[in-house]
Amino acid sequence: MSLPETTDEILPTSTDEVCAALAENASGEQRAVFPVGGRTALHYGYAPQTPGVALSTHNLHRVIDYPARDMTITVEAGICIDNLADTLKAEGQRLPIDVAQSSRATLGGVLATDTNGARRFGFGTMRDYVIGITAVDAAGKPFHAGGRVVKNVAGYDLCKLMIGSLGTLAVVTEVTLKLKPLPESSTLLWCRFDGWQDLDAALEGLLRSDTRPVAVEALNSEAAHDVVSESRLELPTNGPIACFGFEGTQRETDWQMERLTNELKQANVAELAQVSHEQSESLWFALADFAVTSEEPLTFQAALRPSRTIEFVKLATDAGVSIVAHAGDGVVIGHLPDDVTTLEAAQSVLDPLQQMAARGDGDLIIFDCAEDWKQSIPVFGERMTHWGLMDKIKQQLDPNNLLNPGRFGLPAEAI
Amino acid sequence: MSVDEMTTTSESLPAILDNLREIVGADSVLSSHEQLLVYECDGFVIEKNTPDCVVFPETTEQVVAIVKLCNQHQIPFVPRGAGTSLAGGCLPVGGGVMIALTRMRGIHEVNLRDRYAVVGPGTVNVHLTQHLKGTGFHYAPDPSSQGACTIGGNVATNSGGPHTLKYGVTVNHILGAEVVLPDGEVVQLGGYLAESPGYDLTGLFVGSEGTFGVCTKVIVRLTRDPAAYRTMLGVFETVSDATQSISGIIGAGIIPAALELMDQGIIEAVEAAFGFGFPLDAGAVLLIEVDGLEVAVDNEAKQIVELCEQHGAREVRKADSPQQRDLLWKCRKKAFGAIGRLSPSYCTQDGVVPRTKLPEILKFITESGARHDIRIVNVFHAGDGNIHPILLFDERDSEQVERVLRASDEILNRCIELGGSVTGEHGIGVEKISFMNKLFTAEDLETMESVRIAFNPLGLCSPQKMLPTAGACGMEHIERSHPARKAAL
Numbered sequence: 001m002s003l004p005e006t007t008d009e010i011l012p013t014s015t016d017e018v019c020a021a022l023a024e025n026a027s028g029e030q031r032a033v034f035p036v037g038g039r040t041a042l043h044y045g046y047a048p049q050t051p052g053v054a055l056s057t058h059n060l061h062r063v064i065d066y067p068a069r070d071m072t073i074t075v076e077a078g079i080c081i082d083n084l085a086d087t088l089k090a091e092g093q094r095l096p097i098d099v100a101q102s103s104r105a106t107l108g109g110v111l112a113t114d115t116n117g118a119r120r121f122g123f124g125t126m127r128d129y130v131i132g133i134t135a136v137d138a139a140g141k142p143f144h145a146g147g148r149v150v151k152n153v154a155g156y157d158l159c160k161l162m163i164g165s166l167g168t169l170a171v172v173t174e175v176t177l178k179l180k181p182l183p184e185s186s187t188l189l190w191c192r193f194d195g196w197q198d199l200d201a202a203l204e205g206l207l208r209s210d211t212r213p214v215a216v217e218a219l220n221s222e223a224a225h226d227v228v229s230e231s232r233l234e235l236p237t238n239g240p241i242a243c244f245g246f247e248g249t250q251r252e253t254d255w256q257m258e259r260l261t262n263e264l265k266q267a268n269v270a271e272l273a274q275v276s277h278e279q280s281e282s283l284w285f286a287l288a289d290f291a292v293t294s295e296e297p298l299t300f301q302a303a304l305r306p307s308r309t310i311e312f313v314k315l316a317t318d319a320g321v322s323i324v325a326h327a328g329d330g331v332v333i334g335h336l337p338d339d340v341t342t343l344e345a346a347q348s349v350l351d352p353l354q355q356m357a358a359r360g361d362g363d364l365i366i367f368d369c370a371e372d373w374k375q376s377i378p379v380f381g382e383r384m385t386h387w388g389l390m391d392k393i394k395q396q397l398d399p400n401n402l403l404n405p406g407r408f409g410l411p412a413e414a415i
Numbered sequence: 416m417s418v419d420e421m422t423t424t425s426e427s428l429p430a431i432l433d434n435l436r437e438i439v440g441a442d443s444v445l446s447s448h449e450q451l452l453v454y455e456c457d458g459f460v461i462e463k464n465t466p467d468c469v470v471f472p473e474t475t476e477q478v479v480a481i482v483k484l485c486n487q488h489q490i491p492f493v494p495r496g497a498g499t500s501l502a503g504g505c506l507p508v509g510g511g512v513m514i515a516l517t518r519m520r521g522i523h524e525v526n527l528r529d530r531y532a533v534v535g536p537g538t539v540n541v542h543l544t545q546h547l548k549g550t551g552f553h554y555a556p557d558p559s560s561q562g563a564c565t566i567g568g569n570v571a572t573n574s575g576g577p578h579t580l581k582y583g584v585t586v587n588h589i590l591g592a593e594v595v596l597p598d599g600e601v602v603q604l605g606g607y608l609a610e611s612p613g614y615d616l617t618g619l620f621v622g623s624e625g626t627f628g629v630c631t632k633v634i635v636r637l638t639r640d641p642a643a644y645r646t647m648l649g650v651f652e653t654v655s656d657a658t659q660s661i662s663g664i665i666g667a668g669i670i671p672a673a674l675e676l677m678d679q680g681i682i683e684a685v686e687a688a689f690g691f692g693f694p695l696d697a698g699a700v701l702l703i704e705v706d707g708l709e710v711a712v713d714n715e716a717k718q719i720v721e722l723c724e725q726h727g728a729r730e731v732r733k734a735d736s737p738q739q740r741d742l743l744w745k746c747r748k749k750a751f752g753a754i755g756r757l758s759p760s761y762c763t764q765d766g767v768v769p770r771t772k773l774p775e776i777l778k779f780i781t782e783s784g785a786r787h788d789i790r791i792v793n794v795f796h797a798g799d800g801n802i803h804p805i806l807l808f809d810e811r812d813s814e815q816v817e818r819v820l821r822a823s824d825e826i827l828n829r830c831i832e833l834g835g836s837v838t839g840e841h842g843i844g845v846e847k848i849s850f851m852n853k854l855f856t857a858e859d860l861e862t863m864e865s866v867r868i869a870f871n872p873l874g875l876c877s878p879q880k881m882l883p884t885a886g887a888c889g890m891e892h893i894e895r896s897h898p899a900r901k902a903a904l
């Protein structure tokens with residue numbers, strides 16, 4: 001974990017207490033403040049260069065308002081994803097975002113890192129669900145944006161600004177979400193291909209498919225092996241794998257499984273396995289947990305055009321990278337192999353991948369690696385024209401650079 | 416207000432006009448009083464002010480040059496699409512240069528495999544729809560004004576529409592935008608891909624109502640067409656039966672593609688205009704559409720019919736043929752056009768309540784109309800709880816205008832009390848600025864203001880919009896010499 005070792009922690013129990021703590025800090029010691037939730041993703045971005053204090057949302061876990069018939073919920077940001085899911089399940093509802101380590105990850109952390117997974121193809125990401133927030137800026141000033149209704153254009157959409165901002169702009173304390181009904185049935189179709197070309201052709205064929213999958217995943221053998229053993233299912237792992245998810249009424253998922261099975265048989269699929277509703281949960285979990293890093297030397301996420309994704313996956317596979325791609329969206333998660341132990345070795349794997357991503361208008365960002373490597377590997381890829389605007393926003397909201405200083409490596413964050 | 420009264424720009428105006436003509440060509444600058452009259456207001460007719468001139472750029476470079484010129488002379492400027500804003504978003508407060516984007520209407524690229532299209536901001540929403548017909552893909556947001564409004568305007572206002580119940584509003588379908596910032600710098604927000612590192616400035620820009628710069632290119636996400644539709648018309652004795660049915664449908668976990676309500680007043684006007692065969696004695700009708708797989712839609716439709724019947728529907732008709740479906744949608748989307756039959760002027764309000772509060776707010780609207788002696792009819796996105804009471808009046812009668820404003824305010828205040836918002840899709844513009852401090856605290860507004868300053872520090876771009884504080888920075892001179900905004904009320 002990449003917080004300075006001496007970091008002490010404050011544990012406020014309400015938005016007011018967050019305000020008080022931050023106001024006191026801002027007018028007093030001006031220490032750096034590191035907002036933390038479930039501590040599952042603290043390695044994102046650059047580690048803080050200064051000592052400071054962790055502000056934990058651990059004690060902010062209440063459900064504030066759940067008008068289930070309006071299909072919205074307002075909760076405190078420290079609620080853990082599994083608890084949120086249980087609350088919603090009791091009303092037949094859910095937040096359809098795949099989250100790794102969901103027993104620990106908090107909603108606030110998911111929001112700050114814009115976590116998502118396989119089902120983003122069908123359901124989108126956090127920006128499609130957060131309709132209101134309460135947050136506290138570095139000076140201890142609380143602010144709201146959005147509201148509690150599903151449609152609302154009053155004021156600037158600061159919810160969007162907070163999502164993915166890695167806790168650099170404000171501490172989010174409360175979140176209002178728009179919800180979806182839980183589907184009656186959720187199934188997956190797991191397909192092995194003899195080669196990447198066949199798999200890519202099958203993905204292209206999806207454009208004309210009669211089915212509407214909610215997830216379109218591609219895995220190489222290394223990743224498939226990990227995911228399958230984690231799921232404890234019996235599925236083929238040897239060769240390029242595509243995996244399609246279906247959700248809806250049972251009638252809908254049954255029909256789509258059959259239909260896509262037939263379509264793929266026309267498209268050179270080598271082997272097919274249908275994962276039933278009963279088995280699907282463990283596979284969804286395993287797919288989500290793939291993004292979690294353990295001992296791997298480096299984990300990255302690349303964004304590409306969907307049409308260029310398989311070409312990239314193939315290149316990465318040849319370099320020994322373990323890959324799960326949200327192929328329908330062109331988002332690729334990769335772990336470098338264990339034998340990459342030096343910065344030079346990491347760079348020689350990453351360089352061609354970064355170049356290929358850039359050629360397809362994409363980029364490659366580092367989720368996790370040794371902190372000293374981050375001095376040489378650009379964590380957020382090539383700087384883009386909007387980086388200057390980000391810097392101005394950071395300066396406006398956190399002029400003294402107190403919140404997660406240096407996380408993005410912006411000029412405004414320079415110490 | 417005429418150009419001559421503009422103290423801020425009048426001295427420099429002739430020189431600026433020459434410069435503008437150099438940038439875009441003489442044909443693309445309007446400056447005579449008669450020409451400018453068309454631009455004195457948008458779909459919000461209660462406040463009016465003419466700009467000093469209107470320019471029609473065709474390229475990003477021209478927009479940059481115009482914006483830099485305005486900066487050089489400290490003149491306010493305001494982007495304008497088709498001018499269908501119902502909140503006065505295009506009102507040139509303080510005069511200045513209006514940048515009309517209607518000539519930047521190219522559909523530059525359509526990429527089905529990667530599910531995006533790149534369009535100019537002036538592209539009319541329905542032109543993109545037509546362009547995509549037959550490809551198996553579409554651009555989902557379909558505001559009722561789609562025959563006229565532009566994608567740039569949709570981005571600026573984060574437009575909704577009938578099908579946003581299931582598919583989400585504009586922001587859910589925008590991948591990226593090229594923006595000329597208020598100081599003339601060009602930035603690319605987002606891109607072609609599903610992810611881009613850093614803050615979600617695309618999401619922040621959408622809905623910023625022209626105050627964060629001029630959008631010169633939009634990358635929209637394309638959605639696959641549904642395999643099948645079922646379109647129904649539920650006929651109800653009372654509005655309350657109709658709204659109870661809505662709660663019933665959504666409560667059963669069914670999210671229709673669209674769920675639109677029309678009350679008796681509007682049915683009458685629409686029937687007179689289009690002759691669909693609406694029952695004139697019904698209290699309300701619900702236009703309900705489900706879409707999805709062929710194997711699923713019949714079942715969903717059947718469930719919906721049952722739920723409507725449980726909640727007292729007189730009958731639920733099915734639009735069996737594509738022609739009937741098209742006509743039904745035409746009636747809905749052109750309902751506003753039919754209102755001309757009811758009164759010379761109308762004001763379309765836009766509020767939101769949690770959808771379970773619909774019966775309450777509709778009752779309140781009826782009472783409010785009676786209290787202020789203003790006829791109000793309703794046609795709205797009921798599934799989202801997004802109400803559009805339409806207040807009928809005669810613009811020439813200032814006393815009626817007063818009553819319309821009072822009734823509107825009362826309804827919007829009630830939306831806030833019920834836990835909702837004063838705008839679901841039309842925006843704050845100039846119309847609703849005075850509600851911002853009812854919805855938001857001083858701290859909220861301060862934070863929003865600081866974000867505005869990051870984009871638009873001098874406040875030259877769309878001054879006096881969205882935030883009650885907007886323009887506090889550098890716009891004092893304009894406010895002092897041009898009190899027209901309030902005077903026009």
Ligand SMILES: Cc1cc2nc3c(=O)[nH]c(=O)nc-3n(C[C@H](O)[C@H](O)[C@H](O)COP(=O)(O)OP(=O)(O)OC[C@H]3O[C@@H](n4cnc5c(N)ncnc54)[C@H](O)[C@@H]3O)c2cc1C
Nearest residue numbers: 496497498499500504559565567568571574575625630840
């Ligand atoms: C009959 C009718 C029905 C309507 N139905 C709906 C509906 O169903 N849903 C809905 O959401 N709205 C609806 N509206 C409102 C309106 O059509 C939308 O707000 C629409 O998005 C405005 O588009 P426009 O091109 O007309 O923009 P304009 O009215 O020209 O501008 C609107 C705002 O956007 C800014 N703007 C325009 N272009 C740009 C640009 N390129 N860059 C930066 N800022 C820009 C302007 O400054 C202004 O603030 C309706 C309006 C009418 C008259």
